[in-house]
Amino acid sequence: MLVTWRYKPRKSIIQFFDPRAWIIFYACFIAATVFFWDLRFLSIFFVVALSVAIFSRIGWKEMRRGWLFIGVFIVFFSLLTFLTGRGGVELYTSEHLIRNISLPFSIFGWQPILKISWEKTFYALSMILRVFSLASMTILLPYSLNPALYGIIFKGLGLPDKFAYGMDLTMRFIPTFGRDFQLTMDAQKARGYELEKISGGLFKQVQKLAPLMVPVTIHAIASSEDIIDAMDLRAFGIGKRTWIQELHYQKRDYCLIAFSILMILTVIALSLFGIGKFWVPSALIT
Amino acid sequence: MKIPNLLTIENLNFRYLIREEPALKDINLCFSSGEVSLIAGASGCGKTTLIRCINGLIPHSYRGEKTGQITAFGKDLSTLKLAEISQMIGTVLQDPERQILGTKVVNEVAFGLENLSFSRSEILNRVDESLARLKISDLRNRDTFSLSGGEKQKVALAGVLAMRPGILLLDEPLASLDPASAEETLAILRILADEGMAILMVEHRVEDVLKIHPERVIFMSSGEVRYQGTAGELDETINYRDVKLPAPMIIDRVKKQKDVHTFPVFKLPEQNKQSLVSFRNVEYFYEEGVPILHGISLDIRHGDVIAVLGPNGAGKTTLVKHAIGLLKPKAGQVLIGERDTSKMSVAEIAQTLGYVFQSPSHMLFAPTVEEELSFGPQNLGHNKTSITKEVKEAIDIVNLSGMEQIPPLSLSFGQQKRVSIAAVLAMRSKILVMDEPSAGQDYRNYIDFMDAILQLPNFDAILFITHDIDLAVIYANRILMVNNGQLVADGKPQDILKDYDHLHKNRLVPTSLLDVNLKYLGKTGRFMRAEQIAQVL
Numbered sequence: 001m002l003v004t005w006r007y008k009p010r011k012s013i014i015q016f017f018d019p020r021a022w023i024i025f026y027a028c029f030i031a032a033t034v035f036f037w038d039l040r041f042l043s044i045f046f047v048v049a050l051s052v053a054i055f056s057r058i059g060w061k062e063m064r065r066g067w068l069f070i071g072v073f074i075v076f077f078s079l080l081t082f083l084t085g086r087g088g089v090e091l092y093t094s095e096h097l098i099r100n101i102s103l104p105f106s107i108f109g110w111q112p113i114l115k116i117s118w119e120k121t122f123y124a125l126s127m128i129l130r131v132f133s134l135a136s137m138t139i140l141l142p143y144s145l146n147p148a149l150y151g152i153i154f155k156g157l158g159l160p161d162k163f164a165y166g167m168d169l170t171m172r173f174i175p176t177f178g179r180d181f182q183l184t185m186d187a188q189k190a191r192g193y194e195l196e197k198i199s200g201g202l203f204k205q206v207q208k209l210a211p212l213m214v215p216v217t218i219h220a221i222a223s224s225e226d227i228i229d230a231m232d233l234r235a236f237g238i239g240k241r242t243w244i245q246e247l248h249y250q251k252r253d254y255c256l257i258a259f260s261i262l263m264i265l266t267v268i269a270l271s272l273f274g275i276g277k278f279w280v281p282s283a284l285i286t
Numbered sequence: 287m288k289i290p291n292l293l294t295i296e297n298l299n300f301r302y303l304i305r306e307e308p309a310l311k312d313i314n315l316c317f318s319s320g321e322v323s324l325i326a327g328a329s330g331c332g333k334t335t336l337i338r339c340i341n342g343l344i345p346h347s348y349r350g351e352k353t354g355q356i357t358a359f360g361k362d363l364s365t366l367k368l369a370e371i372s373q374m375i376g377t378v379l380q381d382p383e384r385q386i387l388g389t390k391v392v393n394e395v396a397f398g399l400e401n402l403s404f405s406r407s408e409i410l411n412r413v414d415e416s417l418a419r420l421k422i423s424d425l426r427n428r429d430t431f432s433l434s435g436g437e438k439q440k441v442a443l444a445g446v447l448a449m450r451p452g453i454l455l456l457d458e459p460l461a462s463l464d465p466a467s468a469e470e471t472l473a474i475l476r477i478l479a480d481e482g483m484a485i486l487m488v489e490h491r492v493e494d495v496l497k498i499h500p501e502r503v504i505f506m507s508s509g510e511v512r513y514q515g516t517a518g519e520l521d522e523t524i525n526y527r528d529v530k531l532p533a534p535m536i537i538d539r540v541k542k543q544k545d546v547h548t549f550p551v552f553k554l555p556e557q558n559k560q561s562l563v564s565f566r567n568v569e570y571f572y573e574e575g576v577p578i579l580h581g582i583s584l585d586i587r588h589g590d591v592i593a594v595l596g597p598n599g600a601g602k603t604t605l606v607k608h609a610i611g612l613l614k615p616k617a618g619q620v621l622i623g624e625r626d627t628s629k630m631s632v633a634e635i636a637q638t639l640g641y642v643f644q645s646p647s648h649m650l651f652a653p654t655v656e657e658e659l660s661f662g663p664q665n666l667g668h669n670k671t672s673i674t675k676e677v678k679e680a681i682d683i684v685n686l687s688g689m690e691q692i693p694p695l696s697l698s699f700g701q702q703k704r705v706s707i708a709a710v711l712a713m714r715s716k717i718l719v720m721d722e723p724s725a726g727q728d729y730r731n732y733i734d735f736m737d738a739i740l741q742l743p744n745f746d747a748i749l750f751i752t753h754d755i756d757l758a759v760i761y762a763n764r765i766l767m768v769n770n771g772q773l774v775a776d777g778k779p780q781d782i783l784k785d786y787d788h789l790h791k792n793r794l795v796p797t798s799l800l801d802v803n804l805k806y807l808g809k810t811g812r813f814m815r816a817e818q819i820a821q822v823l
Binding site: 001002003004147148150169172180183184186187188189190191192193194210211212213214215218219222223225226227228229230231232233234235236237238239240241242243244245246 | 341342343346347367368369372373377379382383384385386387388389390392393396397398399400401402403404405406409410413429430431438445446449607610612631632633636637640641643645647648649650651652661662665666695709710713
């Protein structure tokens with residue numbers, strides 16, 4: 001059976017708007033963020049994302065797990081780009097060194113040297129702001145959208161009935177998968193299985209994950225078959241569908257949609273003029 | 287007004303594409319409106335396949351070779367689309383968990399009507415009507431996943447009833463329900479039939495269904511109809527070892543036929559005071575302020591065979607998950623021997639305590655039954671020779687000999703459940719804990735493996751969660767009753783189960799076997815199975 005995200009009605013900025021309007025805003029926000037590499041522009045998006053998170057009224061306790069996951073993700077990738085400079089090469093051609101740090105160890109006689117440059121630093125900073133803005137806006141959604149409305153939201157955004165219901169099921173599949181994974185983990189632990197003890201080569205390690213991956217996968221397939229049967233037995237997909245929930249746009253929703261469209265158009269215009277590319281304060285590199 | 291032959295099945299044969307043996311052979315049946323028909327039979331007898339042929343999932347979702355004809359309301363079903371069939375014939379699947387799609391109860395009940403494109407007001411009217419009919423209007427705006435098993439079953443039924451079918455099919459509707467929920471569901475079905483619906487119910491719990499006086503009882507075995515008639519003559523035709531019949535019926539039969547039974551001798555050690563697992567004031571909650579377990583204190587002692595009884599959602603599973611350390615108490619302590627579970631890993635506890643989960647599908651992964659069974663003992667570091675021996679014995683106990691090389695995932699649900707039990711038996715734990723071992727099993731199978739498990743000399747204590755009071759009557763020497771996260775009774779079966787008021791308060795319904803046992807307790811001296819009572823008398 002499908003379970004849902006931990007949604008609660010809240011007096012939050014997200015729930016102040018019609019969910020469709022918010023999704024449009026969300027999509028435009030994501031697209032706009034992706035256009036920029038300029039730290040100054042990204043800071044604006046960062047501030048917006050941060051304030052939405054603060055005014056989402058979702059307690060830290062509720063979101064902690066999600067944030068920890070994303071936090072590790074952000075830090076790991078930013079650190080990686082900072083250390084290797086990988087990915088940034090397309091954005092800047094020359095580097096201005098701050099200093100070289102020789103690492104206090106060597107690998108097979110090769111002593112790695114960290115080249116810390118202004119470009120790398122700013123690239124990593126931009127990366128952090130960007131990923132944070134994207135992740136933060138995304139992670140708030142499941143806590144703020146009423147699961148009972150998923151279907152009608154997507155229908156209202158113009159998807160056909162079948163796809164809209166499909167999206168509804170997909171949104172709920174993710175937390176359901178999480179629950180099933182936990183159940184399998186528990187069942188195998190009770191048989192003396194310890195994930196921590198997995199060792200050996202890569203192939204061996206993957207093989208030793210079978211007790212987790214096989215039941216979870218098979219269960220997912222079996223339950224999707226059940227879902228299809230249950231839908232078929234109640235005449236799904238035979239024609240036009242009525243949705244018992246209704247959504248009505250208010251004035252504020254039109255405002256938000258207008259703002260979102262304006263935002264994305266501006267961003268496109270700016271980027272056509274070459275504004276918003278990777279930026280390092282010129283004072284630092286001259 | 288009764289409409290005869292509302293649904294007729296003529297010369298129906300079916301074989302699944304992937305199987306060699308036919309699943310149904312020459313089925314001829316007809317059903318009238320206003321009647322409850324019970325279809326009974328052991329696992330794999332073809333009951334579910336028959337339901338699928340009627341509701342159109344065969345051939346729509348399951349491919350195979352089908353001959354014969356099924357007509358409903360005078361129409362040949364093979365000429366109709368699934369959506370058209372679904373408006374005449376409603377289906378409630380075995381597990382409501384696998385049927386419920388909606389997030390909220392109201393969405394779930396409205397689902398079929400939405401698909402049929404009724405107007406919004408018509409849909410809402412019908413939803414409210416269905417909910418009211420099943421007396422669950424108060425659940426209307428609840429999240430479906432937060433419902434108890436009994437509530438889920440009723441919501442699934444409401445979703446089907448809202449489409450106003452003339453024929454209702456139910457595939458083991460009682461399987462996951464506590465006795466009181468089962469009784470309520472059955473009462474509703476009786477009313478629906480009396481109002482003119484034709485009801486076909488596949489069910490293992492024959493005794494329960496007989497209470498609502500089904501007009502017709504059908505017994506199937508290996509894809510064929512072996513008996514068709516009234517409930518009265520049922521006991522003459524079917525073997526009481528295959529299907530659970532009411533205890534007085536069994537006693538009569540045993541006496542009449544002068545059947546001689548030998549009964550297993552249970553090998554558990556004498557009960558003594560030595561505590562193996564100890565709960566001390568255990569509290570547990572998922573959300574603060576909503577306790578799931580509250581003030582639980584108890585000891586599992588040497589020689590105990592404990593049945594944990596209680597309604598759906600009482601906290602039984604949460605309680606036993608503490609014993610193996612999958613959950614750690616928010617307050618209080620759980621001790622295994624002298625050690626606190628909060629300082630032990632689950633794998634460590636698994637050395638002494640084996641835990642069989644409710645659902646086998648969450649744990650089976652290996653390419654063969656044999657490998658599946660060796661997984662646990664290997665993790666515990668047993669050596670090769672003993673693993674071979676442990677695996678073989680476990681396979682024998684659950685009656686799966688000959689299936690060692692078969693992939694467990696290709697087995698039926700009942701067989702998978704037995705593999706999951708064997709997988710834990712092979713670990714040779716001193717304490718065995720089972721969450722609803724009999725769920726989805728036919729009578730003969732679960733009686734056989736319960737007998738076999740209790741005859742093993744290696745356990746210090748056994749604990750099982752069950753909705754089947756008879757299982758407690760036959761096997762337990764101690765009852766724990768849980769309700770609302772609290773321990774409401776703890777004692778000998780004779781003392782706890784004789785208090786019918788208390789049972790009813792905890793949504794348990796006395797069975798005929800319990801009745802008979804209490805009646806003859808003076809002569810028998812202890813609780814026993816019906817066959818045994820017959821021989822003592």
